[in-house]
Amino acid sequence: MTPKKVLLFVLLCLGLLCGVSLLFPKDGVTMGNMGTLRFMSLSQLFLDTVTYKDASFALDIKRDSLFIRDSLNIADSLKIFHNDPKDSSRIKYPDQHKEVLYPFFAALDSVREHKKSLLRVIHYGDSQIEGDRISGYLRDRLQELFGGSGAGLVPAVQPIGASSVFQSASENWTRYAVFGTTEQKAPHKRYGAMLAVCSYSGNSASIRFSKSNIGYERNKDITAVRVYYGKCAEGVSISLNGKSADLKAGDGVNVIKLSFESLPNSFTLQFNGPSPDVYGIALDGGAGVTVDNVPMRGSAGTRFTMVEKSGYGRMMSLMNTRLILMEFGGNMLPSVGGPKSVEKYKAEFKAQLEYLKAVAPEASIITIGPADMSKRVNGQLQTWPYLEEVRTALKEASFETGCGFWDMYAAMGGRNSMPGWVKQRLAGPDYIHFTRDGAERIAEIFTKALIDDYNEYRFRKQMKDLQTQADSKK
DSSP states (O other), rough: HHHHHHHHHHHHHHHHHHHHHHOOOOOEOOGGGGGGEEOHHHHHHOOOOOOOOGGGGGGGGGOOOOOOOOOOOOOHHHHOOOOOOOOOOOOOOOGGOGGGHHHHHHHHHHHHHHHEEEEEEEEEEEEGGGGGHHHHHHHHHHHHHHOOOOOEOOOOOOSSSOSSSSEEEEEEEEEEEEESSSSOOOOOSOTTTTTEEEESSSSSSEEEEEEEOOOOOOOOOOOOEEEEEEOOOTTOOOETTTEEEEEOOOOSSSSEEEEEOOSSSSSEEESSSOOOOEEEEEEOOOEEEEEEEEOOOOOOOOOOSSHHHHHHHHHHHHEEEEEEEEEOGGGGGGGGSSSSHHHHHHHHHHHHHHHHHOTTTTTEEEEEOOOEEEEEEEEEEOOOOHHHHHHHHHHHHHHHHTTEEEOOHTTTTTOOOOHHHHHHSSSSSTTSOOOOHHHHHHHHHHHHHHHHHHHHHHEEEHHHHHHHHHHHTT
């Protein structure tokens, strides 16, 4: 075969491929149960159509010295508080009304000034926050500014280890959760604020805790242990490190607290008597702030309305919950098939926000959109289809219910930014989850955004107070 014939054959094959590429349906050909047959377009055949974002900026994100501004330096303050709509790192608000977080900021002021109470931030999310990632960093940063310590709220049975505290439960415990596909469901709807409830068989059970050597130092400073429980029979008590207390009998949600000057590196919480419904155990320090990590693997954040309302609200009130973070969206993507799916998800998520505002009226709410996630499309890693639409739907649902929204996707660089984070070892090889280092950096961006808005609140409040004083002297 001559070179001329070989060249002709190659050109003929290329022409055939180009012809098929031009004629083949863009969305592929459905092959029944076998799936969809697709063919590359001309641009995909001859061009690298995917551009990845450089994530080297993330390496410069450090644990800077956050501070609370008490100065009334107007020029400096206005520069810092200018809310550039192009700044992807800032929290966004419905019609730019930052007042939706003012009740939380007022509670922070009270804690900072009086140092008498402990307020809670509860961080719900999917597997992106498992192991106390993101939540733990935020907890440590807020405690650095406002006081408090400890590991926060944990379940009696911890299905996935957390870096804040190590724990193990006696074998007669059972955990029920309203979320997840494989989780065992309770025969009732009394799940409490962690959307899970634990109980034990027999007349006694125990939970052993060990202070973590891989978490933040403040996690180890535990001086108060609170047990949140419900549906309790007569004669139930708890004991820990030489102290004991009786639980109140009844069907309502209650809390029992044991206080200590300090606790050893390992300690065991003992239950005696028939099992109550145990909704959570808080390992806290003194007055200040704590952040409770509630990971919900596999959840799209649409199960809150399945929890019995009065008990949920009662527990949120007992915990003094003043801020709710809702970090969801990623688990919805595999089931999104088009705009109708996105609209349905928006309606479902909006119903969850409305429910939370009803059961916890004193708490402000911020929705945190999903991080970028990569999927191979036509052989190339790309942002998951419909991720941006789902992100927008969450933002709209948040604004329509008077909640804030923080765009994690945009903060990390937007479309096709995840491969850059993986390259910098800030995300894992699944191109979905952050590493611990990456989680801390994304948490630092959010923390700074939150404190910037808190400082702006303080600045505006002081200006208003000065104006009031001036008016009173007229």
